Amino acid sequence: MARVKQRAKSPLCGRYLIHNIFLITLIRSIDFVLNIFCYKKKSSDFNTPKSILFSNIAHMGDVLIATSVLPVIKKAFPDIKIGFLAGSWSAQIVNKHPMVDKVHIVDHWRLNRSNKNIITKLRHYLRTRSNALNEIKQERYDISIDLYYFFPNTILMLYLSGIPVRIGYTSAGFGALLTHANEWYENKSHVLEYHRDLLKQLKLDNDTLMVMQPSVSRQPDIQIPFADTCLQNKNYIIIHIGAGAAFKEWPDKYWITLLTLLERDGVQLCFTGTGLSEFNKIETIISGINGCVNLCDKLSWDAFVEVVAGAKLLIGVDSLAGHLAAAVHVPFIVIKTGITSNQWRPFGDGAVLTYPVSCAPCYLKNGCESMGCVRLVKPEDVYSEIETFLNFSG
DSSP: OOOOOOOOOOOOBTTBSOOOHHHHHHHHHHHHHHHHHOOOOOOOOOSSOOEEEEEOOSOHHHHHHHTTHHHHHHHHOTTOEEEEEEOTTTHHHHHTOTTOOEEEEOOOGGGOOSSSOHHHHHHHHHHHHHHHHHHHHHHTOSEEEEOOOSSSOOHHHHHHTTOSEEEEESTTSOGGGOSEEEOOOOOOOOHHHHHHHHHGGGTOOHHHHTTOOOOOOOOTTOOOGGGHHHHHHOOEEEEEOOOSSGGGSOOHHHHHHHHHHHHTTTOEEEEEOOSHHHHHHHHHHHTTOTTEEEOTTOOOHHHHHHHHHTOSEEEEESSHHHHHHHHTTOOEEEEOOSSSOGGGSOSSSEEEEOOOOTTOSOOOTTOOSSOHHHHTOOHHHHHHHHHHHHOOOO
16 A cells, blocks of 8 residues: 555643543642652662562453563563452453463443443442452552553552552653653554563563563363354454444445455455444345354353464454454454554554554544545455465465
């Protein structure tokens, strides 16, 4: 695809990654007071920490990327106990992770995507926050690192829990409560580099810092009856059309054109996703096309991991699926919006296709009306990348 010059913008508003005028005014006011009254006692004793707590209460893609810090810490401190503070919506990623010893749950109301009203969300948040705070106090962690640099972070919780060393970014407020604070900056690096910058506060050597790689727990012997057609074939492609937000998705007609191109190559296509709406959408797209299996809403998380891990290639949009493919070392082709830079691209062997519109990255939370960055990516462009990865000719 031809490229045109992009106009860069910054997601920052001053020093904050917050654009809501009321919220940023509140956070600035709180930080002003905290900076007056909080005295930072900076500890630098990282030689023999017995335990560490990582925090990322955002959604599954964020937490999957955040697992990249785990091998670094295990290499630096092999006997260390690792806790993870997460939202219930992403806890399954760390619940069975072999490097995580304890998982704490807090469901912040602002990140809660359920259909419940705001009062119910607030009550649930306060309840989970209280439970998590009590659990964290009992664990007596030596170090905590908040990996999420957007609002809401958990810095206040980490402070109230009494953890002596608290590391994080100041970009969502409460930076005065950190013992080791990082200012966020826009450098268009992958989000892993921002996590690496936090780990540098632990004075780790460069070789240790370079082992960052997202990972998930594996259950290769799990029984997946719905996926027999794919798993027995051992020559299948995963297609994941959903993104959790309609503006990130690729037009249905383009999927149909791509499937028609793939049909003549005789490739088994396995569709994954969640929800009845997505299931029905897949049924419409694959109607009349041979070699397609619809696994949408039929897989547990563990089954989803193994189905993706067994694929030759994953094709999808800007969603968790691409990050999972990278974590299990499966090549991917992701059609990604131009809303952000490459900070959030899957970290692995794959291709990310974004049509080079001049307004990207725009940092518009809900995208724009045209979404040319996604909708101008053509099926032929995607098929060309597929040929590169699978070495077959149409």
